[in-house]
Amino acid sequence: MQNIQVLLARRPNGVPVPDDFSVRETPVVQPDTGQALIENIYISLDAGFRNWMDEDAGDEVLPAMPLGQPVMGLTVGRVIASKHPNLPLGQLVMGRLAWESFSLASDDFLVPLDDDETIPEHYHLGILGDTGMSAYFGLKDIGKPSTEDTVLISAAAGSVGYVAGQVARIMGAKRIGGFTSSEPKRQRLIQEVGYDEVINYRQGNLDEQLQAACPNGIDVYFDNVGGAILETVLSQINHGARIPFCGAVADYNSKTPSGPGNLFMLVTQCVRLEGFLTHTKLERYDEARQQLKTWMNQDALQTFVQEYQGVDQCGIAFSDLFAGNNFGKTIVKV
Numbered sequence: 001m002q003n004i005q006v007l008l009a010r011r012p013n014g015v016p017v018p019d020d021f022s023v024r025e026t027p028v029v030q031p032d033t034g035q036a037l038i039e040n041i042y043i044s045l046d047a048g049f050r051n052w053m054d055e056d057a058g059d060e061v062l063p064a065m066p067l068g069q070p071v072m073g074l075t076v077g078r079v080i081a082s083k084h085p086n087l088p089l090g091q092l093v094m095g096r097l098a099w100e101s102f103s104l105a106s107d108d109f110l111v112p113l114d115d116d117e118t119i120p121e122h123y124h125l126g127i128l129g130d131t132g133m134s135a136y137f138g139l140k141d142i143g144k145p146s147t148e149d150t151v152l153i154s155a156a157a158g159s160v161g162y163v164a165g166q167v168a169r170i171m172g173a174k175r176i177g178g179f180t181s182s183e184p185k186r187q188r189l190i191q192e193v194g195y196d197e198v199i200n201y202r203q204g205n206l207d208e209q210l211q212a213a214c215p216n217g218i219d220v221y222f223d224n225v226g227g228a229i230l231e232t233v234l235s236q237i238n239h240g241a242r243i244p245f246c247g248a249v250a251d252y253n254s255k256t257p258s259g260p261g262n263l264f265m266l267v268t269q270c271v272r273l274e275g276f277l278t279h280t281k282l283e284r285y286d287e288a289r290q291q292l293k294t295w296m297n298q299d300a301l302q303t304f305v306q307e308y309q310g311v312d313q314c315g316i317a318f319s320d321l322f323a324g325n326n327f328g329k330t331i332v333k334v
């Protein structure tokens with residue numbers, strides 16, 4: 001059997017492009033003691049992994065990705081050979097593995113999943129995975145929208161954002177606004193996902209657009225991007241607002257973080273800004289998944305998936321996340 005792998009061919013210079021990645025075929029390696037061989041079924045493309053592509057990028061979450069090696073990413077797959085006591089043949093797993101058709105794995109970063117025919121495997125990477133649960137935890141634990149609240153969400157069409165928009169609606173928020181990068185995405189967010197108003201941050205005056213979209217100010221800002229957009233939102237934030245700080249995609253391609261410069265607004269408006277990491281909340285995954293599934297069964301929560309075919313497409317799919325070409329959860333079917 002051959003393993004098709006997508007490698008980090010060079011370190012992206014700012015925004016990633018498909019030529020930063022290359023494809024190779026190599027024989028599949030059989031597992032050693034304590035390892036299992038996973039046949040990857042779907043690969044998740046997540047803007048956050050851009051963080052570990054720079055030379056000096058390693059941190060307490062992950063090491064910097066080595067050049068010439070398969071790109072790290074989340075996958076869902078099945079055990080097809082095993083010398084690991086807790087990973088039997090046929091076990092479905094979700095893990096931090098790599099952009100490749102077969103991965104060797106031990107316990108690290110691996111979560112066994114229940115087989116459930118009613119749930120497509122890729123839901124474990126999206127709506128019932130890290131991104132869907134991030135929307136849930138951010139709003140349930142930090143945002144806590146009330147029926148009088150305006151909720152605003154950045155990267156509204158991304159994998160976290162499109163779920164957060166719907167969860168805010170389910171939780172009863174009065175008005176739901178978002179940010180995105182193009183008119184077609186803006187229209188889809190309003191017509192298909194149910195946002196009340198969406199701002200195209202690449203056009204016009206951001207401050208004026210925000211005032212028009214959220215005339216009563218912002219009570220909950222679910223932030224996925226940080227930077228200049230966060231600064232603009234802070235300038236119009238309401239007293240007592242909450243900011244679940246989920247990510248800072250505006251800074252992932254930059255060597256110099258971009259602000260904001262008006263953090264004192266947190267003090268004068270008594271705002272709670274709190275960062276969180278979903279993968280540290282393993283003990284609450286059942287709660288989050290059960291709630292998200294219930295809302296899906298009630299048709300209150302829809303899934304939007306952008307699927308690419310073939311592991312060799314990972315570099316293109318990943319670059320599309322930064323070029324404004326994605327809508328919903330981006331996955332590659334291996």
Ligand SMILES: NC(=O)c1ccc[n+]([C@@H]2O[C@H](COP(=O)([O-])OP(=O)(O)OC[C@H]3O[C@@H](n4cnc5c(N)ncnc54)[C@H](OP(=O)(O)O)[C@@H]3O)[C@@H](O)[C@H]2O)c1
Nearest residue numbers: 047048155158159160180181224247248249250277278324
């Ligand atoms: N805290 C956690 O546990 C956790 C878990 C998962 C993800 N995250 C973070 O959550 C955020 C969203 O992730 P995701 O998976 O939803 O996104 P995604 O599906 O990977 O898509 C990335 C989105 O970012 C937007 N974007 C790209 N460049 C941008 C820029 N320069 N300024 C503003 N927006 C930009 C794009 O939307 P537009 O085209 O509309 O701009 C795109 O939809 C990321 O920061 C990610 O790291 C955090």
